Amino acid sequence: MLHVLYLVHDLCDPATARRVAMLQAGGAHVTLAGFRRGALPTFDGIAPIDLGMTGDRAFAQRLIAVGKAAIMLGARLKGLMKPDIVVARNLEMLALANRVHALFGANVPIVYECLDIHRLLLDEGAVGKAMRGAERFLGRNAALLVTSSPAFVREYFEARGQSHAPVMLLENKVLELSGGAGQPMRAASPPAEGEAWRIGWFGALRCARSLALLAAFTRATQGRFEVVLRGRPAHVEFDNFDGFVAAEPHMRFEGPYRNPQDLPAIYGEVHFSWAIDFFEAGMNSDWLLPNRLYEGCRFGAVPLAMQGTETGRFLAGHGIGLLLDRPEAEPLTALLEDMTAGRYAALSEAVAVHKPETWVCDAAECRALVERMKGVAGGAWARTPVEAAA
Known part of the structure; x- marks a missing residue:
């Protein structure tokens, strides 16, 4: 059985539990270690190794935390059976993955999992150059780069020469291991007379521009549309998220939800899904393929x-x-204001005819992921000349 040491920057991120479940479903034994942004979560069959608390946007504090973790990593991993492979989620964990080399030997391959390109990595000043240099240096031993969007490879890793490792595209699909992926999911029914069309914005809520745009749009359409928000607001990105939403007549925040247990219910009550993000416009936001898609x-x-x-x-x-052509309320109104039951039926049918595997990661895909990692662990990869010289 493949032994994976999985290093994560946030144990509390739902994506961590999803990736652990994928590795386990694929037949791997997982040791999980990482930082957290809240109370230590529980995982099925795993007691995570807690490396301490970090904060959103607390870049300096996170650097210090990584330094401390690197020093104490040997003690925290004491007694651990040597892993076959170490997976590092995000740049800060890539630094710790290199520390694992020193502890267990350089024959433990590193997989660099990068699902977002932080804006500091794209800074053209001294900070950005230093971070990109650190990423190239720390990633020189990476045997595989796992990412979720081809644009990350095209616009960043290749364009800036950040990695020469083989690439595995692992989309942010819905994890379904029960064997029900073949069951079609139908859209919500059109609203009854006098009721509103509903737009769902779910997940990590961090885009103040989206919030303002949706508020202006729902006011402009005088309640014909309403917005339902669910998930985890990044309060540091908003002046007053709770107060703003409470003051909007056609917008409501329904709090967090369980992923994936609640997904059928919460999406089943909305007609449209907001897959727009201006948080890092022109950079990460333009390149990602988000979970909510x-x-x-x-x-x-x-x-x-x-x-x-x-x-x-x-x-x-x-x-x-x-598709919206400009991030303003007026073109969004023009895009949606003539919505009818017939038009909506055609739009929803176009989504429904796609095979579920377009959106779903099943057990077979989990096994393929672990098999790819087994190949890496078994030496089924070759350094490019650039890597060999590094």
């Missing part, structure tokens, strides 16, 4: 995205969804 389509919601982004290109390629 796959979740919304899996459960029948019609996706809304921006033209010119990777999400927009993805939707256009599949012939689904609606």
